[in-house]
Amino acid sequence: xxxxxxxxxxxxxxxxxxxxxxxxxxxxxxxxxxxxxxxxxxxxxxxxxxxxxxxxxxxxxxxxxxxxxxxxxxxxxxxxxxxxxxxxxxxxxxxxxxxxxxxxxxxxxxxxxxxxxxxxxxxxxxxxxxxxxxxxxxxxxxxxxxxxxxxxxxxxxxxxxxxxxxxxxxxxxxxxxxxxxxxxxxxxxxxxxxxxxxxxxxxxxxxxxxxxxxxxxxxxxxxxxxxxxxxxxxxxxxxxxxxxxxxxxxxxxxxxxxxxxxxxxxxxxxxxxxxxxxxxxxxxxxxxxxxxxxxxxxxxxxxxxxxxxxxxxxxxxxxxxxxxxxxxxxxxxxxxxxxxxxxxxxxxxxxxxxxxxxxxxxxxxxxxxxxxxxxxxxxxxxxxxxxxxxxxxxxxxxxxxxxxxxxxxxxxxxxxxxxxxxxxxxxxxxxxxxxxxxxxxxxxxxxxxxxxxxxxxxxxxxxxxxxxxxxxxxxxxxxxxxxxxxxxxxxxxxxxxxxxxxxxxxxxxxxxxxxxxxxxxxxxxxxxxxxxxxxxxxxxxxxxxxxxxxxxxxxxxxxxxxxxxxxxxxxxxxxxxxxxxxxxxxxxxxxxxxxxxxxxxxxxxxxxxxxxxxxxxxxxxxxxxxxxxxxxxxxxxxxxxxxxxxxxxxxxxxxxxxxxxxxxxxxxxxxxxxxxxxxxxxxxxxxxxxxxxxxxxxxxxxxxxxxxxxxxxxxxxxxxxxxxxxxxxxxxxxxxxxxxxxxxxxxxxxxxxxxxxxxxxxxxxxxxxxxxxxx
Amino acid sequence: xxxxxxxxxxxxxxxxxxxxxxxxxxxxxxxxxxxxxxxxxxxxxxxxxxxxxxxxxxxxxxxxxxxxxxxxxxxxxxxxxxxxxxxxxxxxxxxxxxxxxxxxxxxxxxxxxxxxxxxxxxxxxxxxxxxxxxxxxxxxxxxxxxxxxxxxxxxx
Numbered sequence: 001x002x003x004x005x006x007x008x009x010x011x012x013x014x015x016x017x018x019x020x021x022x023x024x025x026x027x028x029x030x031x032x033x034x035x036x037x038x039x040x041x042x043x044x045x046x047x048x049x050x051x052x053x054x055x056x057x058x059x060x061x062x063x064x065x066x067x068x069x070x071x072x073x074x075x076x077x078x079x080x081x082x083x084x085x086x087x088x089x090x091x092x093x094x095x096x097x098x099x100x101x102x103x104x105x106x107x108x109x110x111x112x113x114x115x116x117x118x119x120x121x122x123x124x125x126x127x128x129x130x131x132x133x134x135x136x137x138x139x140x141x142x143x144x145x146x147x148x149x150x151x152x153x154x155x156x157x158x159x160x161x162x163x164x165x166x167x168x169x170x171x172x173x174x175x176x177x178x179x180x181x182x183x184x185x186x187x188x189x190x191x192x193x194x195x196x197x198x199x200x201x202x203x204x205x206x207x208x209x210x211x212x213x214x215x216x217x218x219x220x221x222x223x224x225x226x227x228x229x230x231x232x233x234x235x236x237x238x239x240x241x242x243x244x245x246x247x248x249x250x251x252x253x254x255x256x257x258x259x260x261x262x263x264x265x266x267x268x269x270x271x272x273x274x275x276x277x278x279x280x281x282x283x284x285x286x287x288x289x290x291x292x293x294x295x296x297x298x299x300x301x302x303x304x305x306x307x308x309x310x311x312x313x314x315x316x317x318x319x320x321x322x323x324x325x326x327x328x329x330x331x332x333x334x335x336x337x338x339x340x341x342x343x344x345x346x347x348x349x350x351x352x353x354x355x356x357x358x359x360x361x362x363x364x365x366x367x368x369x370x371x372x373x374x375x376x377x378x379x380x381x382x383x384x385x386x387x388x389x390x391x392x393x394x395x396x397x398x399x400x401x402x403x404x405x406x407x408x409x410x411x412x413x414x415x416x417x418x419x420x421x422x423x424x425x426x427x428x429x430x431x432x433x434x435x436x437x438x439x440x441x442x443x444x445x446x447x448x449x450x451x452x453x454x455x456x457x458x459x460x461x462x463x464x465x466x467x468x469x470x471x472x473x474x475x476x477x478x479x480x481x482x483x484x485x486x487x488x489x490x491x492x493x494x495x496x497x498x499x500x501x502x503x504x505x506x507x508x509x510x511x512x513x514x515x516x517x518x519x520x521x522x523x524x525x526x527x528x529x530x531x532x533x534x535x536x537x538x539x540x541x542x543x544x545x546x547x548x549x550x551x552x553x554x555x556x557x558x559x560x561x562x563x564x565x566x567x568x569x570x571x572x573x574x575x576x577x578x579x580x581x582x583x584x585x586x587x588x589x590x591x592x593x594x595x596x597x598x599x600x601x602x603x604x605x606x607x608x609x610x611x612x613x614x615x616x617x618x619x620x621x622x623x624x625x626x627x628x629x630x631x632x633x634x635x636x637x638x639x640x641x642x643x644x645x646x647x648x649x650x651x652x653x654x655x656x657x658x659x660x661x662x663x664x665x666x667x668x669x670x671x672x673x674x675x676x677x678x679x680x681x682x683x684x685x686x687x688x689x690x691x692x693x694x695x696x697x698x699x700x701x702x703x704x705x706x707x708x709x710x711x712x713x714x715x716x717x718x719x720x721x722x723x724x725x726x727x728x729x730x731x732x733x734x735x736x737x738x739x740x741x742x743x744x745x746x747x748x749x750x751x752x753x754x755x756x757x758x759x760x761x762x763x764x765x766x767x768x769x770x771x772x773x774x775x
Numbered sequence: 776x777x778x779x780x781x782x783x784x785x786x787x788x789x790x791x792x793x794x795x796x797x798x799x800x801x802x803x804x805x806x807x808x809x810x811x812x813x814x815x816x817x818x819x820x821x822x823x824x825x826x827x828x829x830x831x832x833x834x835x836x837x838x839x840x841x842x843x844x845x846x847x848x849x850x851x852x853x854x855x856x857x858x859x860x861x862x863x864x865x866x867x868x869x870x871x872x873x874x875x876x877x878x879x880x881x882x883x884x885x886x887x888x889x890x891x892x893x894x895x896x897x898x899x900x901x902x903x904x905x906x907x908x909x910x911x912x913x914x915x916x917x918x919x920x921x922x923x924x925x926x927x928x929x930x931x
Contacts, residue, residue: 016871018868018869018871019868019871019873019874021876022867022868022871022873022876023860023864023868024876025873025876025879026860026863026864026865026867026868026873026876026879026880026883027811027851027852027855027860027864027880028810028811028812028850028851028852028855028880029811029855030876031810032813032877034810034814035804035810037808192911193911194875194877194911195813195815195821195823195875195877195878195909195910195911196813196815196875196877197814197815243875243876243877244875245813245875245876245877245878246874246875246877246911246912247875248911277817278815278816278817278818484875485874485875485876485877485912486874487874657870657871657917658871660871660916660917661871661874661912661913661917664913664914664916664917665874665911665912665913665914666914667914668911668913668914668915669911669914690816690818690820691815691816691818691820691821691909692816692818692819692820696909696911698906698909699902699905699906699915699918699919700902700906702914702915702916705914705916
């Protein structure tokens with residue numbers, strides 16, 4: 001649902017642009033990895049560890065290898081080169097080497113003629129182990145342990161990464177403070193819950209090449225990992241990304257099974273498919289880190305923030321994944337959208353014998369921002385000001401620098417506050433609704449593309465876009481950006497069409513294929529609109545220049561008198577003098593044949609020079625102020641979120657349909673984490689590895705969502721745009737928690753907030769003799 | 776081995792040497808290459824594998840292929856008019872009701888059956904009808920809008 005839409009300056013951009021692949025998806029004709037079959041294709045199967053932590057004494061595959069229909073059996077020693085999404089923390093292997101580190105770790109793999117034979121072969125593998133101590137709680141791994149999960153753990157502990165930062169003088173600020181708020185949060189792990197289970201197909205051919213089709217958000221990082229682990233130069237590997245059925249960060253690491261699949265294809269000379277069932281997906285996880293944090297906020301008498309003092313211990317599970325980044329983000333993403341003059345943070349990410357944690361939508365920002373926004377709600381109450389006024393008082397100004405040297409350019413945070421306050425009717429509702437009903441505010445801040453590429457060699461742009469136009473007039477767009485459902489193909493096509501004046505149907509976004517797609521780093525860190533958008537615009541400007549020069553030859557008017565119209569190039573103020581798109585194209589092609597054009601984007605230098613200064617730097621940031629309205633049944637603790645007013649600053653809106661879709665989906669996912677999603681462990685064993693037991697919200701539980709898009713143009717974003725993929729999730733959770741407080745007078749610091757916690761909270765409040773809103 | 780399975784799929788009579796334990800979803804996807812029907816959870820929780828049996832939305836991952844013996848199975852391929860789209864499909868595209876698209880065939884099967892039986896459903900009826908289908912991308916908002924739009928002839 002949208003408010004009245006502002007007038008548009010562009011023919012396509014800013015409108016509601018249906019997704020270009022929509023007709024294929026609604027008819028079942030879109031091709032996902034598991035829909036692909038190759039002649040002679042084998043089934044790949046994985047043997048997973050039933051032990052949380054065990055030394056592998058022997059993996060005996062003799063019997064399995066001898067079975068009819070079994071083409072290959074692999075163990076960890078065949079391809080032991082470690083890998084991982086971050087070059088600084090390569091601690092994964094395709095198949096466990098030496099020891100198994102969680103229930104679900106891959107200890108052997110087979111390729112067989114069919115699924116049954118593969119299962120029988122896996123059952124015939126004998127694994128002998130020495131069990132090792134099991135580490136379920138990150139607190140157990142903060143000091144030296146008997147058997148560190150990885151040799152790289154800090155000083156004999158299970159600490160994978162420790163971040164210590166201090167800017168300004170936090171202790172001095174607390175000494176001066178009139179108000180000091182402290183909250184401690186405890187957050188269950190949650191997982192992405194995309195509907196398409198992972199799948200990979202690999203085929204090695206006699207020409208020395210390897211082709212891999214995979215459900216991935218990061219085809220380029222997969223390409224690199226395959227090359228490193230398998231020892232094959234990148235140019236002999238071809239990575240193809242078919243349609244991907246959702247990712248949300250869960251497909252943003254190169255994953256072990258992708259490498260195993262390729263290894264099986266190399267061993268057998270036959271195409272091999274590995275298809276996950278839902279339990280495999282849960283065991284692969286890479287979801288949001290289970291988190292324990294503490295936030296202390298110092299403020300003056302007016303509620304002006306003087307300092308943050310933050311600690312976080314996050315549960316990394318068995319591997320590093322993006323964890324080093326997560327450790328930084330749990331501190332540095334706490335600050336915006338506010339000015340925080342003094343800041344101290346200690347974050348530790350600890351290995352445990354659980355499925356690995358990784359990047360999940362609003363990676364690193366969700367849990368810490370929840371704690372901060374709940375703390376600010378408490379601060380507003382302590383100061384005696386409205387939560388909106390408190391936040392406005394502390395808002396980061398545009399074109400400023402944070403204490404940790406983040407470069408802030410555009411921010412429409414104040415406009416977000418104004419919009420959600422007025423549209424929600426806040427002033428007539430806050431603390432005025434009857435007992436059991438409540439309204440709350442939460443704010444958001446997120447990176448619009450990580451400024452740091454993950455790899456620094458070779459030095460290259462973060463995104464490159466190529467265009468090719470032949471005499472048929474179709475514009476082929478090549479780019480390795482990974483559309484995983486967010487609409488990046490559509491945006492790519494629309495930007496090109498907008499700039500060159502073409503109809504959208506002229507533009508064909510070619511499926512990601514490393515043989516022809518120039519590198520884009522992938523769909524993570526909300527980087528695609530900003531980086532790909534700029535690269536696409538530059539490529540299209542290049543093509544436009546070629547068309548204008550040809551039109552100049554045809555019309556006899558200099559290029560600076562020509563403008564692009566719809567499917568034509570016109571002489572300014574002379575609509576009678578124009579040439580069609582095809583006339584200009586054909587003229588331009590006379591000597592060179594099919595036209596090609598290129599554009600690239602590299603983010604500008606930014607950030608401080610201290611250790612870790614790059615973490616969290618981004619060429620722009622999104623901002624949000626959400627209001628949620630809830631109804632609580634105080635007897636059962638069941639609550640319903642009725643309405644969310646989602647004021648969001650993504651700069652200029654390029655595709656209104658997609659931005660609304662991202663906000664509505666983010667509200668759904670954020671509410672899921674708040675209301676009940678939880679990776680439940682008995683020590684290290686995941687107890688709910690299915691969508692039957694891990695509940696994502698049903699349509700009945702969705703609130704009405706008003707998307708209030710109030711951003712102003714960003715100076716560096718494509719046409720002024722910023723991200724809308726992850727930031728929209730962040731503000732959802734604290735807005736609801738603060739609304740619950742308004743409804744029943746209970747603070748909730750731990751997620752998820754299940755009905756039993758609501759009932760318990762109300763009982764405790766009553767026992768303490770504190771009445772709420774005339775209850 | 777039992778006798779071949781005889782079933783009509785998308786209007787065509789099919790005979791398949793179908794083992795008794797074969798799941799309908801596997802018959803469709805693996806044996807007949809009808810890959811528009813998706814496998815999401817294998818447990819009947821996500822609705823991605825929804826097909827019709829004798830016109831009734833059914834989870835093909837929880838259905839033995841043999842139980843469709845002599846009956847009419849309709850898949851997303853069966854309701855898609857050749858190179859075009861039906862009204863529900865067109866509404867899903869126009870309203871942005873499909874993002875990653877993996878759940879979409881299941882939703883389209885459910886919604887098309889709903890509108891066939893209840894051409895003008897209330898919002899509550901729509902929500903109830905689609906409550907067996909999971910979508911992780913859209914928050915269902917635009918899916919509900921698309922069904923409402925299709926019900927009103929694409930005018931809303």
